[in-house]
Amino acid sequence: MNSQNSPHFNPPIQQTVLRYPDNQHYQLRSADASFPSTDTTKQDLVAACNEPFLYDRIFRERLQGKPYDRDRAEYFLSWAREGWRNNAWFVFAVLSPEGKIVATIDIKTDQLEGAEIGYWCSEKSTGIMTNTVLALCNIAREAGFRHLYARIAPDNARSIGVVSRCNFSPAGLETRNGVQHLRFNKSL
Numbered sequence: 001m002n003s004q005n006s007p008h009f010n011p012p013i014q015q016t017v018l019r020y021p022d023n024q025h026y027q028l029r030s031a032d033a034s035f036p037s038t039d040t041t042k043q044d045l046v047a048a049c050n051e052p053f054l055y056d057r058i059f060r061e062r063l064q065g066k067p068y069d070r071d072r073a074e075y076f077l078s079w080a081r082e083g084w085r086n087n088a089w090f091v092f093a094v095l096s097p098e099g100k101i102v103a104t105i106d107i108k109t110d111q112l113e114g115a116e117i118g119y120w121c122s123e124k125s126t127g128i129m130t131n132t133v134l135a136l137c138n139i140a141r142e143a144g145f146r147h148l149y150a151r152i153a154p155d156n157a158r159s160i161g162v163v164s165r166c167n168f169s170p171a172g173l174e175t176r177n178g179v180q181h182l183r184f185n186k187s188l
């Protein structure tokens with residue numbers, strides 16, 4: 001049953017996202033129990049997450065400089081399924097027209113009044129993230145979320161560009177665990 005205090009999703013969720021500027025059709029899909037956890041899926045994650053630009057921004061510190069490997073990909077997919085199973089966090093993958101995972105985006109909590117989002121995309125598929133965030137905002141609004149926010153390192157111009165194009169509003173600096181991020185809020 002729907003409740004005002006927790007999100008109401010109906011997975012699996014699948015939606016077409018157009019890549020800018022060539023309008024190629026990518027698929028945004030919930031990474032729930034129905035999402036394939038095959039060797040190919042894991043290889044796609046390993047390939048993308050070890051791309052230097054993405055690895056340096058998201059994984060280098062977290063993995064203490066070790067490569068993003070198959071075990072990590074397997075853990076990620078099972079953590080994604082667990083979130084959907086418990087209606088607690090909500091991970092989506094973006095698939096290219098060839099069916100490769102080229103990006104992920106997540107809503108990190110079930111807090112309808114303000115949940116954080118996070119995302120990355122492969123250098124080979126730039127041009128999908130703005131439209132992916134816009135699609136996610138619609139999906140989140142339909143599920144009952146009223147506000148979303150993003151925390152972005154001050155030097156991450158590309159990510160600041162994404163949330164700005166999606167009409168998130170700058171809300172100043174936020175310090176968590178001694179690290180400063182710019183915060184951007186959006187009402188849905």
Ligand SMILES: CC(C)(COP(=O)(O)OP(=O)(O)OC[C@H]1O[C@@H](n2cnc3c(N)ncnc32)[C@H](O)[C@@H]1OP(=O)(O)O)[C@@H](O)C(=O)NCCC(=O)NCCS
Pocket residue numbers: 020053054057058118119120121122125126127128129130131151152153156158159161162165
């Ligand atoms: C941040 C990140 C997701 C941005 O990806 P991206 O592909 O550059 O983002 P977009 O698809 O929104 O934009 C790419 C380009 O397409 C353009 N574009 C995309 N959608 C558009 C739209 N709907 N309308 C107009 N322009 C658009 C943008 O203007 C941008 O052009 P530019 O490179 O000339 O500035 C990517 O760089 C990344 O994964 N970085 C590493 C991980 C990371 O930083 N994650 C975020 C942590 S907070």
